[in-house]
Amino acid sequence: MTVRTRFSPSPTGMIHLGNARAALFSDLYAAKHDGHFILRIEDTDVSRSEIQFVESLQEDLHWLQINWQEGPGVEGQHGPYWQSQRQEIYGKYYKILEEKKLIYPCFCTDQELNLARKLQLSRGQAPRYSGTCRKLTEAEIAKRLSEGQKPAWRFSVPAHQTIEFTDTVKGLQQFKSDDIGDFIVRRADGTAPFIFCNAIDDAMMEISHVLRGEDHLANTPRQIMLLTILNLSIPKYGHLSLIVGDDGSPLSKRHGSFSVHEMRAKGFLPIAIINYLARLGHTCDTQELLPFAELAKHFQLDKLSRSPARFDPVQLMYWQKLAVQSLDIPAVWRWLGETIQNTVPENMRQLFAETIKANLEFPEDAAIWAKIFFHENVQLDEMEADIVREAGEQFFVEAELAVDKFGMDLPAILAEMKQTLGVQGKKLFMPLRAALTGKAHGPELAQIAHLLGAKKMKHRLSRAFKLASIQQASGTE
RNA sequence: GCUCCCUUCGUCUAGUGGUCAGGACAUCGCCCUCUCACGGCGAGAACACGAGUUCGAAUCUCGUAGGGAGCGCCA
Numbered sequence: 009m010t011v012r013t014r015f016s017p018s019p020t021g022m023i024h025l026g027n028a029r030a031a032l033f034s035d036l037y038a039a040k041h042d043g044h045f046i047l048r049i050e051d052t053d054v055s056r057s058e059i060q061f062v063e064s065l066q067e068d069l070h071w072l073q074i075n076w077q078e079g080p081g082v083e084g085q086h087g088p089y090w091q092s093q094r095q096e097i098y099g100k101y102y103k104i105l106e107e108k109k110l111i112y113p114c115f116c117t118d119q120e121l122n123l124a125r126k127l128q129l130s131r132g133q134a135p136r137y138s139g140t141c142r143k144l145t146e147a148e149i150a151k152r153l154s155e156g157q158k159p160a161w162r163f164s165v166p167a168h169q170t171i172e173f174t175d176t177v178k179g180l181q182q183f184k185s186d187d188i189g190d191f192i193v194r195r196a197d198g199t200a201p202f203i204f205c206n207a208i209d210d211a212m213m214e215i216s217h218v219l220r221g222e223d224h225l226a227n228t229p230r231q232i233m234l235l236t237i238l239n240l241s242i243p244k245y246g247h248l249s250l251i252v253g254d255d256g257s258p259l260s261k262r263h264g265s266f267s268v269h270e271m272r273a274k275g276f277l278p279i280a281i282i283n284y285l286a287r288l289g290h291t292c293d294t295q296e297l298l299p300f301a302e303l304a305k306h307f308q309l310d311k312l313s314r315s316p317a318r319f320d321p322v323q324l325m326y327w328q329k330l331a332v333q334s335l336d337i338p339a340v341w342r343w344l345g346e347t348i349q350n351t352v353p354e355n356m357r358q359l360f361a362e363t364i365k366a367n368l369e370f371p372e373d374a375a376i377w378a379k380i381f382f383h384e385n386v387q388l389d390e391m392e393a394d395i396v397r398e399a400g401e402q403f404f405v406e407a408e409l410a411v412d413k414f415g416m417d418l419p420a421i422l423a424e425m426k427q428t429l430g431v432q433g434k435k436l437f438m439p440l441r442a443a444l445t446g447k448a449h450g451p452e453l454a455q456i457a458h459l460l461g462a463k464k465m466k467h468r469l470s471r472a473f474k475l476a477s478i479q480q481a482s483g484t485e
Numbered sequence: 486g487c488u489c490c491c492u493u494c495g496u497c498u499a500g501u502g503g504u505c506a507g508g509a510c511a512u513c514g515c516c517c518u519c520u521c522a523c524g525g526c527g528a529g530a531a532c533a534c535g536a537g538u539u540c541g542a543a544u545c546u547c548g549u550a551g552g553g554a555g556c557g558c559c560a
Contacts, residue, residue, distance in 0.1 A: 016560090020559085056560090118558080121558090125557085128486090128487095131486080134556055135486090135487085135557095162558095178491095183488080183489080187489090199558090201558065201560085222490070224560090226489065249490080249491075249553085249554095250553070287498085317497065320495095320511090323496065326510055327510095329522090367521070368522095434519060440519085448520060448521080449520050449522085451522090453520090
């Protein structure tokens with residue numbers, strides 16, 4: 009059997025980490041089995057769908073390296089891949105259902121429905137369509153239609169049945185049809201709602217495996233009923249447990265920014281995100297940072313966890329660090345982005361990227377170093393100023409002399425200062441580091457020296473000298 | 486309220502009747518080292534609770550508690 013999976017977002021917002029995970033898993037599964045991954049845009053809710061979201065969604069997916077073999081921009085055998093363009097397909101099935109008397113028109117208004125729901129809820133019952141319009145006679149229906157009322161159509165859920173299926177993640181599932189109310193399969197305006205078109209499209213597109221959020225679990229028996237009655241093929245369904253925030257509640261803006269778009273803007277690397285996601289609620293038998301193709305090889309449906317997983321930003325950062333370190337220098341340079349690139353002199357690019365790479369998590373970290381290296385002065389914080397004062401005037405006198413003598417050759421400078429001052433180790437390096445960079449921590453000093461150049465080094469050392477002498481003057485009072 | 490799903494270190498998880506309950510991230514300590522990071526070594530840290538089945542239960546059964554989802558002319 010050819011594996012065909014799909015991701016079917018509705019373009020009502022930016023793509024989220026949870027969505028991205030469902031898409032990723034679907035793609036990984038297809039890739040693992042040399043199948044097709046299909047992107048289908050479920051834009052049937054015209055009022056909420058926006059074209060801009062369709063575009064950003066595709067962009068985000070591509071950025072994550074989630075690529076579809078059929079879908080928008082990649083036409084295939086089973087198009088169109090926009091649900092809004094598939095409405096006539098559904099018409100055919102409405103006809104069959106109507107002929108078989110499996111659906112009926114419902115004239116109930118929103119108010120009536122809401123009232124009934126509230127009543128049932130207050131009585132401790134599950135809110136379910138009561139079946140008012142199911143009992144309508146032909147004559148009554150004809151009368152209402154002639155009055156110009158526009159009905160929605162509901163599926164007559166059969167009584168006393170058990171719908172069974174084996175979820176590829178959660179195992180055997182059983183639902184009683186008596187727990188399921190007659191649901192709408194066709195809106196009053198003639199369009200098909202999710203439950204219907206999603207199932208029909210999966211069948212039409214010959215989807216073999218559906219991986220979707222657990223929130224769809226209860227929809228599954230309905231869709232199976234429909235497909236069974238229409239004699240269409242039923243995909244294997246697997247329901248992914250949801251991702252929750254660190255407090256166990258559903259992931260939301262409260263927990264930070266988790267739209268793929270924002271993560272991208274922040275500087276997350278796609279490889280970091282997909283490696284993290286592939287190990288969230290899924291066991292991967294290796295701990296290495298893997299490219300997409302490798303991730304696909306290691307993806308297994310039976311390694312999917314049944315329990316909800318917490319999103320852990322710290323663990324994500326681990327993958328981000330690995331991902332950054334795995335980048336080669338040209339890739340680091342590109343990743344830094346234009347703003348930072350513009351602050352680094354052309355001939356310094358290679359050295360700059362090499363020097364700070366190990367200290368980077370995001371491009372914004374590089375911005376700090378670019379400022380330190382290429383702006384005129386550095387600002388010392390209290391701790392760094394203390395280090396400078398403690399070293400004393402003489403330290404910086406000697407340092408300046410050494411720079412005069414050896415330029416930016418730091419090993420030589422250090423050797424000289426070791427001689428003249430008789431200090432070494434931390435006492436030698438820290439004051440220099442503080443004076444030159446304004447920070448107690450950072451990359452290799454020898455490379456920093458080359459980034460700064462002798463002139464800037466002298467300038468900063470003389471400023472450090474002044475700082476140290478003020479301290480000495482006041483200290484002798 | 487009803488239906489369904491879930492419950493192993495702080496987090497992600499391995500584990501399918503007999504394990505010193507394993508790994509990763511995080512934390513802490515040591516080493517490496519001019520600092521941070523990297524790397525190496527090590528430590529602390531978990532079977533939600535209660536019954537039952539069994540010679541033996543994280544593993545099977547039933548309850549309880551807690552968390553989540555669904556119950557739309559949204560998807």
